[in-house]
Amino acid sequence: MRIFGRPVPAVIAVVSVVLLWAGFAYQVSRPADAREYLRTAMQVAESAHDAAVTGALIGRRQLEDQVFGAFAVTAYGDAAKGLAGAAGKIAGPVPPDAASARLRDRLLALLQAATRELGDAAAARTDPALRAAVAGLDAVGVRLAALIERQR
Amino acid sequence: MKRVLAVALGILTAIGGFVDIGDIVANAEAGARFGMAHAWVLLVGVIGICAYAEMSGRVAAISGRPVFDLVRERLGPRVALANLAGSLLVTVLTLGAELGGVGLALQLATSVDYLLWVPVVAVVLWVALWRAKFSVLENVFGLTGLTLVVFLVAIFRLGPDTGELWQQATHPAPPAGEDWGTYWFFAVALFASAMTPYEVFFFSSGAVEERWGRKDLLTARVNVFLGFPLGGLLAFALMATSAIVFHPLQTSVDSLSQTAMPVAMALGRLGLAAAILGFFAATFGAAMETGLSAGYTVAQYFGWAWGKLRRPREAARFHTVVMVSILAGVGVLMTTIDPIQLTEYTLVFSAVALPLTYLPILVVANDRDYLGERVNGRLANGVGVVFLVVVVLAAVAAIPLMLVTRMGGG
DSSP states (O other), rough: OOOOTHHHHHHHHHHHHHHHHHHHHHHHOOOOOOOHHHHHHHHHHHHHHHHHHHHHHHHHHHHOOOOOOHHHHHHHHHHHHHHHHHHHHHHHHHHSHHHHHHHHHHHHHHHHHHHHHHHHHHOOOSSHHHHHHHHHHHHHHHHHHHHHHHHH | OOHHHHHHHHHHHHHHHHHHHHHHHHHHHHHHHTTTTTTTHHHHHHHHHHHHHHHHHHHHHHHSSOOHHHHHHHHHHHHHHHHHHHHHHHHHHHHHHHHHHHHHHHHHHOOOHHHHHHHHHHHHHHHHHHSOOOHHHHHHHHHHGGGHHHHHHHHHHHOOOHHHHHHHSSSSOOOTTOOHHHHHHHHHHHHHTOOOOOHHHHHHHHHHHOOOOOOHHHHHHIIIIIIIIHHHHHHHHHHHHHHTOOOOOOOOOHHHHHHHHHHHHHHHHHHHHHHHHHHHHHHHHHHHHHHHHHHHHHHHHHTOOOOSSSOTTTHHHHHHHHHHHHHHHHHHTTTTOOOOHHHHHHHHHHHHHHHHHHHHHHTTTHHHHHGGGGSSOOHHHHHHHHHHHHHHHHHHHHHHHHHHHHTTTO
């Protein structure tokens, strides 16, 4: 048996692929509901937390003279890239309700603080300045961890 | 004495050569997020690669022909073409990931962006594969890769709570904040990192290039059964150091700089330098192996003259495939995809392609026309079949797990 001059299995295969692709396209393009928004927000918070904690770790290693300059520059750069990626993720989707919008605002404030402290740590030329930036990163890390814990 | 030295060198090279960018990334990420809860996967992966590497080495030593050549002859061009397509795609993507890994290692040492290093690394790789002696390359990079042993030393220097690590390893389950889907996604990625297809193609083709015969079977087995597990120990150390430093902080690892951090904490600048050297050697050595593997598989499928030991003029098409594969790997990286992300995708696709690589090896290793009385015994077949089931399960689960967990993001 043939449909449109093609064998049935071939038609079934083509239709399946089209349906699968359409389903995939729908999944990716539909606006996020509150649950999905929260999931994305948590991923962003976790990425920001990782960057803050890692930044603090690098700073401590620098204070103890355990890493060399090129490594520290790269490691701070990696952490900053993580933060930038996280900020991009939360900036895109529109919050579906007021609670999600409040969560976004809290998160953006923490992302901003983490970015500032990470930049200060990378640019620090003296030990006191680096120590201050590390303390700042620790504090942001703790606040992000608390936010993540509250939402779980 | 010369033979003992050759065996020792082979083992050391196998240890250093076992770890590549996939092992580095997958083990460090799994250790940070799940502690030692995936240690069993590493063990399973090492047993699997030992079983199949032994088979492919035996096939090459007895028949004098590489596995891929026999797959085409034994299973026909259609099945072999499916095998070729899957393996080649994964191998070229892996080559891209390895080149990116070399670039990242150089960035750690110089702070110059890895993308600026990638073309330089590609040219050096191509020149090395074109001009340098095979055994020299293999030994230099395999032995230099052994500097990754600093991760083992770091475990002891970090003074971990061994009871806690043991608890995590013996009670495999996702910790708080993680789910089973993500746990299994990482399990599949780790398994694929240990059983990367290019390893067996490279191993069997290398055996033919070095003209292994029956008398070399013992050497091959010692290399496989000692070298690979000891290489697995380095991978274990990567997982453990990450588990010790990052897991208690509930922090993920997604960069090579983070992976090296525990060594800096334990051993300072010198240890850090050794770790970066180890990353460089492991990824460059793997880039050589994947580049050659791409050439081996294509040339063996089409029946062209092939081999690193042949002059380029005598195996022009083989060398062209190697060169085009390197360019393709560079092309993938030039899209600016993060090499770590590329590695993660490569591991998933590698898992999907695993049955295409390992089923034909099992079939050929049971063929008396090629192996005579040296076909698989009961033990080899038992282990081979069990692992084939595991490989198929991993292949089926890889893509759904990737989609459901958003690439392990949870």
